[in-house]
Amino acid sequence: MTNKPTLLILAAGIGSRYGGNKQIDGFGPNEETILEYSIFDAIRSGFGKVVFIVRQEILEVAKEKFMPKLQGKIEVDWVIQSLDSFVPAELKQADRKKPFGTAHAVLCAKDVIKEPFAVINADDFYGREAFAALGGFLSSEVKPDLHAMVGYAIQNVLSENGTVSRGVCETNAKGQLVGMVERTSIAREGEKIVSRGEGEVLEIAEGTPVSMNFWGFHHSVFAEIEQMWSAFLPANLDNLKSEFYIPTVANNLIKADKAAFEILEGGKVWFGVTYTDDRPVVIEALQKLHDAGEYPADLWK
Template sequence: MQPTLLILAAGMGSRYGGIKQLDQFGPNGETIMDYSLFDAIRAGFGKVVFIIREELRADFKEIFGKKLAGKIEVDYAIQALNSYVPAEVGEVVRTKPWGTGHAMLCAKNHVDTPFAVINADDFYGFEAFQLISDFLKTNTDDQLHAMVGYEVKNTLSENGSVSRGVCDVGENGNLASVIERTKIYEKDGQIVFEEADGLTPLAPDTPVSMNFWGFKPSVFPLVQHQFESYAIANINAPKAEFYIPTVMTNLIQTNTGNCKVFRSRSAWFGVTYPEDKPTVQAALRNLHDEGTYPTTLWP
């Protein structure tokens, strides 16, 4: 059994100002996804499912189809605005996708093995893929899932606030809770998250989710049930998003799932703002120069 990799690539890139999923960052024009795919193949994944908007399908096939042929099975899942929305709520009036939890649900009919979920625009490092791959290949508990966490101090942007799933990890190494904080930044030498009632400090080593999750396929009916209720409650809230941390929190609170937390020592970096691009380009160039990646990923 080889696990499947789901790549969340349907986002609009509102803060980046373009389709950052397909932007070129590596010294040979590689996307960030190229590095995730390269590492996933090395770690033993057998299939990748790109979760995209329909209008991106042709571009994804052109960019990734030939280079991945013979290396890993490739499939495409479409995150449409009306996917899995109960018919009784009527017309869906919104332009923004429903969020990462909904995106994962849209791959339901494309997955029949344990699977991992990642963002298209985050660099995670090989260690994270190996940790999740080993877990997915050996875990026999249908209610036990996993995530790779990173220290919040290593996940900030110098160019503005970021959104992160802030985690509370129990003594048993399992996730106690994860809450999506949509505005985290450094202020006066301290990391904080901002909400309507003010600022709350975060310790630099606080583990956060960068949307690197591992699941059993048995989770899909539970996710679908959660999303249908969420869609009904938020059909008139066009900016509401159904996050994977929301899914996991519900599983934990209802005793229908647990989540093992792995701490990765690998470097993480990603792009939220256009100003982040030179930093990411330099980091990837260094990884090639030091031999972490070959001169060309796809000879």
């Protein structure tokens, strides 16, 4: 396989719990955004292109912020996710305000990605090792029936400032993904990690792999996603808050025996911004990585 993989960044989210546009907020010592570290790590892991998924209203602001830094460093493309994207006129929901979710965002990039690709959130820091692991997989191992996700141990992806939602993974003897359940209201309670969502109290064992939405796909997956999307829309016509998620796509492919998902072990370091109080924690963590020599003093000089 000669094509370098592409990095698809989901940056259309509103960030309601954070209270601002965290996709373009500066956290690094030179006001670098979190996603700039992902792009930097992707470039040194062999990725050849980055595609931003954004809302129309932040497109120009995002271009102004990122293009001067990325020009000449990596190929860049921009895609809009709107409530009309890939929605036939007869299935439009006139009163809908909420975006359709992460799998819909991926589908919006169908026409600009023709090579294996990774998907990340704009507001999560995934770490150099994670990009190296997934970049290697996408360059040499990915196939139409073999995709991947980077797994993170549950105890490393909690917030000190509130509960979080995580895709909790079930694995088989080969360490591959069998299925994923979205668990909400997860927090540490004393020595235990507990989810209090979904009408039950569930203890989650330390070391359980969870998804932080860092996926690797063969580009043939777009046809599968589009097929699922065509079924999702009419089935949810009366639900203005329905969302079409990447884990749904993965679960469907696994259940139909159409594809397997490797869980890669590159997920060593993660931090993200869910709440405003997470901001100083992220700033401190990034400064420590710079001080340790993981990143140069200025990412783009």
